[in-house]
Amino acid sequence: MSTETSALTRRDPSPITGNAIVRVGPVNPTVAQALIDDYDALILPAGGPEREAFLDNHAESIRVAVCSGKIGVDTELMRHLPNLEAIVNFGVGYDASDVAQAAERNIPISNTPDVLTDCVADTALGLYLETLRSLGAAERFVRNGTWATGVNFPLATRASGKRVGILGLGRIGAAIAKRLEGFGCEIHYHNRSEIAGSSYAYHSSAAELAEATDVLVVAAAGGPASAGLVSAEVLEKIGPKGFLINIARGSVVDEPALVSALQNGEIAGAGLDVFTNEPHVPTELLELDNVVLLPHLGSGTHETRADMAALVLENLRSYVNSGELITPVS
The missing domain is CATH 3.40.50.720 (NAD(P)-binding Rossmann-like Domain)
Known part of the structure; x- marks a missing residue:
């Protein structure tokens, strides 16, 4: 336009x-x-x-x-x-x-x-940490009294030093990448075209990006052009030890394929702030403990x-x- x-x-x-x-x-x-x-x-x-x-x-x-x-x-x-x-x-x-x-x-x-870039990037970082380290499940473990019975909480995944793929390296994607650099992460990305002068590793497709990284962070714009961009094929490339973080639009991810991948252990976990049919979340996701679910609050601060x-x-x-x-x- x-x-x-x-x-x-x-x-x-x-x-x-x-x-x-x-x-x-x-x-x-x-x-x-x-x-x-x-x-x-x-x-x-x-x-x-x-x-x-x-x-x-x-x-x-x-x-x-x-x-x-x-x-x-x-x-x-x-x-x-x-x-x-x-x-x-x-x-x-x-x-x-x-x-x-x-x-x-x-x-x-x-x-x-611009005015919401930092808060959305902060939310992505929070989801990243909570998902890989199972912090939400750990809090529920304390609140429901399980810890008090003497049971140890299961081990989680290290968040620092990971290879992270940013799907959509625009304003928000770049802000997320900058934050993750502080955790010693190696940043990769996929855009419609390569960004001249970027120090990050470029990949020509979402599937290639997912295969090369440990965590795929979705920051792509919504709309018909990106609908279903994170397909069953991309989720398969993430792999059983990989994670998906989505703070973009629910439409960018094939939600039924994501549910299936999580249920079958095809990916390790997901952190989601957005969904296909908001505010409705698939019941299957509500029942999974390896998923962090937020109510589309990426920019949700007073400031x-x-x-x-x-x-x-x-x-x-x-x-x-x-x-x-x-x-x-x-």
């Missing part, structure tokens, strides 16, 4: 007022309140007859949509908004919106890069969410005033 987001992309040169802005789905409370207080924005009903009536009344007047990375402006909704000019997205991921249709219609999308909210509102304010987004998706 082009980063050219000047006022020339507007089909309507008139000022953007409240009934031209719609909130799609739940958003950050600070953003939600600002949409009411500063813009008197519309709120799209969740579904049913109320949503249909809302679109009948307001669809043609809506020019800007504000949404979260989890909800987005999907294919059907975008088709119902003939005069939509811009999508302001809360989150670095924007794959919940129909990116292809937005590109065809010259509708720019903004996201919130980062405040920074994300501020950037969303800056993008909205900028587009309303000048027709330009501050952080358009490239």
Whole structure:
């Protein structure tokens, strides 16, 4: 998608007022309140007859949509908004919106890069340590009284000095790699193309990366292009002593294949912050003790969410005033 987001992309040169802005789905409370207080924005009903009536009344007047990375402006909704000019997205991921249709219609999308990089990378590091060292299972071992009976907790896997593959060496992937270097890890990566000047070992495919490393960390962007990238074949290459960490999108991993690999000991364990059908997690994963499960909290700190909210509102304010987004998706 082009980063050219000047006022020339507007089909309507008139000022953007409240009934031209719609909130799609739940958003950050600070953003939600600002949409009411500063813009008197519309709120799209969740579904049913109320949503249909809302679109009948307001669809043609809506020019800007504000949404979260989890909800987005999907294919059907975008088709119902003939005069939509811009999508302001809360989150670095924007794959919940129909990116292809937005590109065809010259509708720019903004996201919130950089401000959440450190917290997501910190979460990945926490998952890495908790998964390899079985820290979650160890805490449950204490809490349920097993340790008090005199039983020893099973040995885990050393976390330092591992060969770690980063699948997607973008902002977040690079921040994860930097943290793991502090643990003496040897970093490998796979991207759509090799990064010039990188000191890390490049591999031409996800399967090749998995075979060459002890731990595969998924940091690739979501969307159709990466769906199922971590396939049954890739999981097989990870091997029975290897681990998978996913802080990207659930869609990047073939979830049924992952469940099977974990159940059958084809990989040693997994640390997951994201799932295919959030907030629903496969029952089979809930029953496994070699999996660490988090509720998609990668950027979930007070500080980062405040920074994300501020950037969303800056993008909205900028587009309303000048027709330009501050952080358009490239």
